[in-house]
Amino acid sequence: MTKQPTFFLSHGGGPWPWMDGEFRQAHAQLEASLRALPASLPERPRAILMVSAHWEEAAFTVMTSPRPGMLYDYGGFPPHTYEVVYPAPGDPALAERVAALIEAAGLPAARDARRGFDHGAFCTLAPMVPEADIPVVQLSLRRGLDPAEHLAVGRALAPLRDDGVLILGSGFSFHNLGLMFNGRGKAPSIAFDAWLQAALPDPEGRAGRLEAWAQAPAARQAHAREEHLLPLMVAAGAAEGEAASCSYHETDYLGGLTASSFRFG
Template sequence: MTRLPALFISHGSPMLAIQESPAHRFLLELGRSLPKPKAILVASAHWESAGRPALSFASEPETIHDFGGFPRALFDITYPAPGAPDLAARAAALLEQEGIAVAKSDSRGLDHGAWVPLRLMYPDADIPTAQISVVRGATPAEHWRIGRALSSLRDEGVLVIGSGSLTHNLSEFRGQGIDAPVPAWVSDFGLWMKERLHGNDEQALLDYREAAPFAVRNHPTEEHLLPLFVAMGAGGDGTGIERVHGSYEYGVLAMDIYAFG
C-alpha cells in the first residue's frame, strides 16, 4: 500500500468552496495527484475540545454550515461522505497507547474546515471520513504529539489532514477584496514559517509564538495554526517537507498547503 503524505491545508474563507482562486484551482487538482485514500482523518480548527482530543464516530456525518453572512449557495452544499468509525476507533487506540486520553462523539458531523477542501479534492464524497478536534489551550508541542501518535495511519492508506490557516486574523479580513494587496506583517510571517518548515527547525516552529515575526497579529488565537502541528507530527521524521501551494486571499489569508513525508 502506498504511503500517503500528511497534509496541512489552509482552508481560508468558506467562499473557497465556490469562488475561483489559485487555492481553489489547486485543491481541484490535488486529490487527483495523490493515490486514493482508504479513509481520511481531518484535524479541523473548527472543532475545539477541552482537555483532550475528541474523535467523531458518526457513521453518516452531517454537513455542518458553521458560518454566517455568506451566500445561500454555501448553505445549500452538502458533502455526504460516509463516516469512518473504524478509523476513529483505530486513532483512539493509537492515541491511548501514547498516553493521550480521548473523548468520543457519535454525532459530530463535518465542519467547513473538513468539507470545504474535501469537496474540491474528492467531489464524489466516496471516501470514509472522520474528524479529530484540536484541544483548546493545548500547545503546539502537544498537537505535534497527537499527530506523531497517528503517523502510522499513513501506512494503512489513511490521509491525515490538518485543516486550518497559515494566517488567521479575521479583524483584519472584513471588507477586503479577494485580490487585496498583502501587508508585510502577513508575508513576513508566512516566509518565516516556510523557511523553518523547509529547514525542519522543529523547536523554532513549536515556539513560533515567541520566535516568529508578527505571530500574535497573524494568530490572535491559535486554533487555526494548531492543525499544522498535527500534520507535522503525522508526517514522521521531518524529512520531505514541501510547500505544495502558496497564495493569498483577501490580503490577510495565506493559503499555504504543506505536504509532510
C-alpha cells in the same frame, strides 16, 4: 499499501466552493491546488483523517458516525450555503483506531457520534474529492491549544499513514479576521509566511521551531488566536523526520494576503 504524506491546508473563507462571483474567484489558486492534490498522492487513500481548526474539545475527540451530517459554522452567507451537503461516509472502525492510538500515547481521547462535518472539513474536501466517495473521520483540536500536545498527537497517529490513511490538517497560514479585510494583514502575512517557508522544509529541529512559533516574526498578528495554526502541528508531527514542501502559495488572497499550504513526506 503505499505510505501517504500528510498536509496542512489553508481552507479559505466560509462556504466558498458553493459560491460565485468575486468571492469564489478570490479562491481560484487555492481551488486549483486542492483539485490537483489527489494526483500528487502515491495512491488513492482508503480513508481521510481530517483535523479541522473549527473543532475544539477538552480531549482529542474523534467523530464516530458512519454517516456524518453537516455543521454550518459560518454566518452572513447566501441561504443556499446552509443547505449544501458533502455526503462522504464515516468510518467507525478507523475512528476507534484513532482514539486507541491517542490513548496509547498517554493523551486524552473521546468519541462523538453526533458531530457533523464543519466547513474546515467540507470546504477543503469538496474540491479535492467531489465524488465524496472516500470515508472521512474528523478529529478535534484539544482546548488549551498546546503546540507540543498537537505535535504529539500527530506522532501518535503516524502509523495510519502506512495503512492508506491521508492525514489532513485544515486551518489557515494567516488567520486574523481583524486584519484580513482592511489591508492591514498584508505585511504580517508576508512576514509570518516567510518564517513558515524557512521553518518547515528541513525536519531537523522543526518540532522545536513549531513549539516556539509565537516567537516568529508577526506571529501574533498572523494568529491572534492559534486554532487555525494547530492543525499544522498535527500534520508535522505525523511526518516527523520527513521533509516538507509548499503545495500552495499566493500573495494576493482576498486582495493582498499571503497564504500557503504544505506537504510533509
